[in-house]
Amino acid sequence: MGDLPPREFFSPRHHPVCLLAEGLAGAEGVEGPPAVLVAGGRIQALGRAALEAPARRLPLPGLWLTPAPLDAHVHLRLGGAPEANLTSALSAGVAAVRDLGHQPGLATPRGNRQHPPWVVNSGPGLGAAGEGGCWLAQPLAGPGAMAQAAWERARAGAGVVKLFVSGLLDFDRVGGVLHHLALSPDEIAAATQAAQEAGLPVAAHANGPAAVEACLTAGVDSIEHGFFMGPELLERMARQGTAWIPTCAAVAAHALDPEGRHDQTVRDNLRRILAGQLEAVRRAEALGVNLVLGTDAGSYGLEHGAAVFREMALWLEAGVKPATVFRAATSRAARLLGLGQELGEIKPGARPWLLGVPGDPRANPLLLAEPRWRSF
Ligand SMILES: [Zn+2]
Numbered sequence: 001m002g003d004l005p006p007r008e009f010f011s012p013r014h015h016p017v018c019l020l021a022e023g024l025a026g027a028e029g030v031e032g033p034p035a036v037l038v039a040g041g042r043i044q045a046l047g048r049a050a051l052e053a054p055a056r057r058l059p060l061p062g063l064w065l066t067p068a069p070l071d072a073h074v075h076l077r078l079g080g081a082p083e084a085n086l087t088s089a090l091s092a093g094v095a096a097v098r099d100l101g102h103q104p105g106l107a108t109p110r111g112n113r114q115h116p117p118w119v120v121n122s123g124p125g126l127g128a129a130g131e132g133g134c135w136l137a138q139p140l141a142g143p144g145a146m147a148q149a150a151w152e153r154a155r156a157g158a159g160v161v162k163l164f165v166s167g168l169l170d171f172d173r174v175g176g177v178l179h180h181l182a183l184s185p186d187e188i189a190a191a192t193q194a195a196q197e198a199g200l201p202v203a204a205h206a207n208g209p210a211a212v213e214a215c216l217t218a219g220v221d222s223i224e225h226g227f228f229m230g231p232e233l234l235e236r237m238a239r240q241g242t243a244w245i246p247t248c249a250a251v252a253a254h255a256l257d258p259e260g261r262h263d264q265t266v267r268d269n270l271r272r273i274l275a276g277q278l279e280a281v282r283r284a285e286a287l288g289v290n291l292v293l294g295t296d297a298g299s300y301g302l303e304h305g306a307a308v309f310r311e312m313a314l315w316l317e318a319g320v321k322p323a324t325v326f327r328a329a330t331s332r333a334a335r336l337l338g339l340g341q342e343l344g345e346i347k348p349g350a351r352p353w354l355l356g357v358p359g360d361p362r363a364n365p366l367l368l369a370e371p372r373w374r375s376f
Pocket of ligand 1: 075100
């Protein structure tokens, strides 16, 4: 990624500005009016303290200020060139993406931390050699090789280690997974321990109960996809505090099938798979699972940036509370990406990557799709 020139508003060189909004979402305990003081490329103060500081005032009548959303699961090397995909994410107002795996041997897209979207990357995933391996992962065999690869990712500057524990969904069979457990429990445990010792969280591609259970036993930080895991494992995720990124939009895109890749039977299966996953998401919310919004953008029919709002719309249709959807795309996603101090909330010290929307996005998170004002 080349360096983009700094946009004036969030540049550290910008003069202090006090944003005066109708309301603030994603801000806690603000005293006084909904005002946000930005200076030096950071949010400096909120409420009365913001209003009292010497700064140019920028009124945003009728608009609520909100942190921009994040996408916790994308593939920047799929669905177009990484540069173009980052531009799509930026134009959709996405503040950060987590890039979870690309073909080994290709350069890892890195982005630029001074400008949205911030990129947290895994580099190529860690997967099985031979049967059950994934083309987005380095093929590895044995706990020693898995641990070593996790250390290598940390040294290469990755922000997360991605494991491909199971295969993909079998679209010919509702409930079917190709390669239930492509990595052994010992391999999963070795990679997880090495990654976490190196200070990196572990994101595990896992479908079906065998893969999800092995990942939860190893103590991974997030389950990606997690189709067909069943209610007991949802309860266990809630108990352990494991994040779940259910990537519903990816299956919905396959079911829509814009290029006519599937026959009618497969499209019907996909609709049933999606309905089951949405039911599980609703149940996960009730159980208190740490649901985080991610999309699998770059996979078939799923555009970077816009995918965030397709995922939101599906959760809302499933009956997930709007406030949960909002948090899943902002504060929870930022924490999972290790950016809890930088993004996802309006608070002193955080980056001012904000959107202005005509209403409270905790009541209607889809307002984030059409901001009337943005700081970046
Ligand atoms: Zn993926």
